[in-house]
Each structure stands twice: as structure tokens, then as C-alpha cells.
Amino acid sequence: MNRTLEQLLRNREAELRDRHGISFRITGIASRRLGWIADPTGLNVEHVENVERAPLRQAQGKLSRASGKSAPHATNVRTWLEAAQAHILFEASSLNVQSGQPGVDHIRAALEHGAHAITANKGPIVHAYRELRDLAVARGKRFLFESTVMDGVPIFSLFHEMPTIQLRGFHGILNSTTNVILSEMESGLSFEDSLKRAQSLGIAETDATHDIDAWDAAVKTAALITVLMDVPIRLDEIKREGIRNLNAEAVRAARKEGRPYKLVCRAKKTGSGVTASVRPEQIALTDPMSQIAGTSSYIYFETDIFPGLAITEENPGLYATAYGMLADFVRAVGP
């Protein structure tokens, strides 16, 4: 449960109630800083967040005052879910490329507790999709992850709406940070200054290694392959090359000659499995990918029924990612 999602939920509270018959109460918050906070009668997120900004010891005092009683602190995800009497877990831990943890454990715990699990973390899909999917089915709960690829654009749900369709391949631009960096390099900045600019815009994290070395795009590619092609693929099976070795002059020259660089994700079904890559490619101007600038993203699906079905997300708004979790929430508990 992050702050943007909480704001969006409040903003849509009336509509969720009136149009979808859904009401909710936030009964647990957890973060590295705060630990596991739960109150089945409801938490005031703003209080808790304010408290989070203060030093931890002081924070706990404030929280107790705010709720007028001692705030129950759980010690791990399972006791926390119990204490919160959770029906839904919104999981937004950071990506661990190698293991998908702690996301996998959180989701497993939620499903075993009897809650729906909604995640914005793509690691668990790559590392434990089949286990978590089957566990969700066995418990009669939902495991949903629409915020993991292309912000909250309902890519996975779109395929749910296309029964019996065969996905043969796809390509696209799925990482904003590298796309912004490439755009900035084209307009004159060095790689380092482009990265700094992406960081100052709040697009790139302080440690942007995951983006620059194409881990983020590779994990998204693997997630799409795993779920939409139903072919489990390991990350090391995806040819991966980041943009670290592109110099700004080459990037500008490529744009000038009408074949700009983009970090392109590709997957193609083969007889026995899937081949996939994420790497900088020079793109013809007639290809819509050449026009995908800044934080926009793009995916082109090849299917048996629709030979080419493409989705473009232009300049996603502030709530685009949180929205995917809200939509998953409605999918999980709506009528």
C-alpha cells in the first residue's frame, strides 16, 4: 500500500461504493522504515505517514497518540496479515531480479492467509508465477499484477478478454528511464547528464542500474512471456544488453540519419519455446516505436486473429501505476 494508491483510493471512494458496491478500510501498513503496523478497526494513513517522516522512536509515540491506543505492531508478514484481518494485500516491494523476494513470500503469505494478492512487483511473476497462480486458484483468491507492465494499462486483462487467441510474438518499448535518457541524449546531453535529468524528474531511481542495464525491461519481457504465452522463461534465457555503452554522439547521429536508437524488447514463439531479447536497436522512422518519446511506452502483439495489435501509452499521469492496483482491486472484489 503506497501513498499514491491510498490517495487514488480515497479519490475514487464514492464511485467504488456507488458503482461497484465496494467499501474498504485500511487495516495495515508496512514498510522497511515503519515495520508491520496493523489495526483491524482502520488506520489513518496520513498520521502514519507523517509519523514515518519523524525519527522512528518518536514516530511510535506519535502513532500511539494518534490512534489513542497502543498501535499493534506485528513482527512478520503472516502475523501482520492476521492482525490486520486483511482481505486484500497490495504488495509494492522493490524488484529483486535474482529471487523475486520478498515479494514472493508476501504474496504466498497473503494467499495462504485467505486474502487476494495484488502486486506492482514483477519479480514474483518471473520467479513464482505458476506456484502463486495455482495457490490462488486453490484458495479461491485472486493473484493480480496489472501494474507490473506499462504502468496500469490493462495488458494482462486485455488478453483475458481475448479467449482462445494465440500470442505468437511481441515487441515494444517498456522502460521509461532508458527511453527518457535516450531522448535527452538525442537533444544534446551526455549519458551522465541525461541520467541525472531522469533522476531529477523522478523517473529514474538513485540506483538506476536496473533500468540502464535493461534488467527492468528484461523482467517485464519475461513476465509477458510467462503469463501471456504460458511459457516459463528464466531471465538468463533473454539476451540482454543495456544502454550503458551507447555514447551520446552515436545516439544523435542515429536520430539524424533517421534510424534512432531505442531499447527494444522482443519475444517470438518458436517450435519448442520462445526466443527473447532486450537491447538497443536502430528503428526506422516508419515504425511507430521511433515516435515513442520520454515516459511513453508501446507494445505490438502478433496474434493469430489480429496479426498486429499495438498499444501506446502516452505520457502516463501521476496515478497510472497505482491505477493498475485499483483496477485489480475491483477485479478481485467487485461483483
Place this chain on the structure above:
Amino acid sequence: MNRTLEQLLRNREAELRDRHGISFRITGIASRRLGWIADPTGLNVEHVENVERAPLRQAQGKLSRASGKSAPHATNVRTWLEAAQAHILFEASSLNVQSGQPGVDHIRAALEHGAHAITANKGPIVHAYRELRDLAVARGKRFLFESTVMDGVPIFSLFHEMPTIQLRGFHGILNSTTNVILSEMESGLSFEDSLKRAQSLGIAETDATHDIDAWDAAVKTAALITVLMDVPIRLDEIKREGIRNLNAEAVRAARKEGRPYKLVCRAKKTGSGVTASVRPEQIALTDPMSQIAGTSSYIYFETDIFPGLAITEENPGLYATAYGMLADFVRAVGP
């Protein structure tokens, strides 16, 4: 129930059964030529279709032989639905711009009979959406129409997957015939020869008035507004101008100067309602619409969460439209 849909249903029969738990039997066929044919034990569509090609009197004899008994002929849609013991109606009557008939009557009859109604005809949406939607809800049945806009691309279902989202406007290219004609004019043909070519490719009908005068695109625009913005709009409220008065030279000059003509549908929410237009516009090359060629189509949605969300359908395959009805079938009766 048209032949392409029947072929697609057969082609996907095993998957519908194994993955979606759906089995089916075709118990009724109706067309202007054949009248209302029903057999609750199942009809052999190929037989019936072969018969359709023969003169009518002979045809009935053949049909009786084929089924080994006198084929029950109903006299109208209601007795036909009864005789067929229909659970689903696939409605594919032609567009009547002024009234939406006979589609509206067929769908109303199906819902009142207690069947789900699936239509590829956009007329009923413009002329009777709210009535049919409410009737479907009252009867606990589905009224679905995913084949009406952009072939079978799940546009309406996509919005179903985006709860609480606000659609503020859209623009796009939604009519293939005029898009093919404009492409052919750009490559050197006259308007008349471009039209003939579109007809010989099986894209334009013999009477292409609906396409050329932008009725088809206007009805699609009205359908999107009616369903996705929940604002009922009359066709005469949409500014409509076809491509009949564009001459080939102007079309070629426009492409040459980098601002090609496209027949563009537009809608925008205003304070009190919606303004909408369908007319030829000159499009900048930086706009993806300029690249939409031949039978491809495109739509760009402006929403509160996703400022720009676009879908491109490139070169739809033979089964693209029928597929929308198959997907509606799964939506209606799947688990």
C-alpha cells in the same frame, strides 16, 4: 450466425470445451434468402449453406433430405427462437442507419426469449442501447457487441477492465473502405477506380454509400460515445462529411506535402454533453494516424488516468470480426 463465425467456432471447438467448459450446437439459421430455419437437435450448417446457393424451392427439398425429416421453418424471429430453443443469438443483420432495424427487434426478441444477444450490427447500439442494456440486466442475460467497432478488438471490454476511469475524448480512423480508397488515390488511382479496387478486394460493398459518406464511421463514433461516455447521442448531432468530394489530385498533393488526408472520427466531452465529428482531415506525419494504411485502424483515447492510450489494429485477418462474436460468446456463457 454467419459462415465465417461458424468456421471459427468449429476451429476453436476443442479449446472452447477444454479451456472454457463451453460446448455448443447450432439450432437455428436465418437469412433473407433462407427464412427462419430451426432444429433444436442441431443443424448442419454446411448442408444448409449449400442449399442456400440452390434455388429456394429445391433448397427446401434438399434440406429435408439432409436432416432426414421436415426442417421446421419458423415465420418470425420469436417463433424461430422458440423453435431453436436458443440460448444465444448471434445477430449479424445489415446496418440500417436511420432505425437500427431489424437488429433492434432481433435483440429485443432474444433477450425477452431468455437468450444472450450478441450483435455485429452497430445500429442497435445507436438507436436502442439503454433499452437493450436495461432489458438484458432485467433478464439476467448479456447484450454484447464487441464486433461493432475495430472488428473484434476488445475495445468495449478494455473499458470494462478500467473501472472508474473517465473518458474525456477520442479520435481515430475506424472505417476501412475509405482508408483503402484514400491509400489507393495516393498511389495514383482516381476515386472511382479506388472504390472499384476496394470492392474487388472484398473490403467495400457493392453499395459503398455508407462508407463513402461516412455513415459507418459516424455510427461507430456514436456507439463509442453512447457506451463508453454514457452519453446518448443522435447521429444528426455528429458533424459528418464523407470523402466523395475529395479529388485524387488533392489527396496526392496532401500526401506529398506531408499532411495526408484521413477520414477522422473525433469526440470530446464538454460541460453538458459531447461534440463529435467525422470528416476528412489533413494529418501531420508525426501523428500516428498518418501511418494507418489500408484496412488498419486506430483509436486514441484521452482519459483522466491515461492522458493518451492508443490502440492500433494492423491488417486485420479474415476472422477478426467473427472473433469479436466468439469472444462475446465466451464472455456470455463462460465460467
